[in-house]
Amino acid sequence: MKSGRLVEIYNRLYEFYGPQGWWPGKTRFEVIVGAILTQNTAWSNVEKAIVNLKKAKSLSPKRIKDIRYDSLGRMIKPSGYYNIKTKRLKNFISFLYSKYAGSLDRLSTQRADKLKEELLHINGIGPETCDSIMLYAFKKKVFVVDAYTKRIFSRHSLVKEAADYHEVQKFFMDNLPKREKLYNEYHALIVRLGKEFCQSKPNCKECPLNKSSG
DNA sequence: GACCAGGCACATC
């Protein structure tokens, strides 16, 4: 399906909301931690966990490596699922130390396809978390698909409701210019739109995608 | 009190 619609929708969202300045995290490591903690979780809860980690000066690979499971669990508790997320953070760190001596700089020199393969082999990192890390921590050209993307674009009949992650991703990447900055902004705009119009109080009349242009 | 959030792994059929 060829679709200039995707560019059109992007332009409309960008005009409506402006740049989103993603990812909401300063360092590369903070992006990675946030990507894991935000799995099926509201970002406001993730922020509390990140604040706890920062207060304890624990937002670094070495500190996460050395910290005890129970104490890491206490710090990230506000982000929910804290037992499995503790394991997932530790899993990423074990990978980073066993293959890259704990260095994100070394990891960042990997080619995109190799990076993707390795991230997906880490227990607790699935397609979305992997692609979020690739795009927002390592600036690789991959389009991130999430629940909002599927919901919004299937509602507008651009993707099938039952389409899986890779189908949706392929649709976007086949029909958009392959630019990291565009992928970055588009996903952020979709999340912004989803939060405001597809959550507790959907108001489709006010949605920028439904307003007539002009 | 019910329902949901920027998923993922695992069990079961």
Next chain:
DNA sequence: GATGTGCATGGT
């Protein structure tokens, strides 16, 4: 290969 379920907190 498809479908169901556990994981947990905090906001509406």
